[in-house]
Amino acid sequence: SNASWVHVKGAMAALLHSGIFGGLEVWSSLGRDIVLPLLAGGVVVALPVAVASYFLFLYAYFMRQRRRMKALLARYQALQGDTSRGDE
Numbered sequence: 001s002n003a004s005w006v007h008v009k010g011a012m013a014a015l016l017h018s019g020i021f022g023g024l025e026v027w028s029s030l031g032r033d034i035v036l037p038l039l040a041g042g043v044v045v046a047l048p049v050a051v052a053s054y055f056l057f058l059y060a061y062f063m064r065q066r067r068r069m070k071a072l073l074a075r076y077q078a079l080q081g082d083t084s085r086g087d088e
Contacts, residue, residue, distance in 0.1 A: 008034055 011034065014026045027035060 008038070 007030070011026050011030050015023050018026060
């Protein structure tokens with residue numbers, strides 16, 4: 001296997017100093033022995049963060065909706081109370 005930290009470090013240095021097309025050229029020259037573990041590591045790091053942020057956003061969204069519904073219900077009940085007083 002030709003994968004080593006020296007290759008990865010050199011490729012990362014080359015990526016920092018190259019443009020978009022130069023970066024693609026560097027990635028294509030690395031080979032599967034280096035690219036697949038880097039991608040797998042990225043997935044391992046990103047997946048738990050993505051799942052946690054999804055559920056955190058979902059919780060925040062439902063809390064916001066609950067507050068809005070309570071405020072709307074309170075406003076509706078206040079209007080109902082005002083109109084019922086006028087009917088008497």
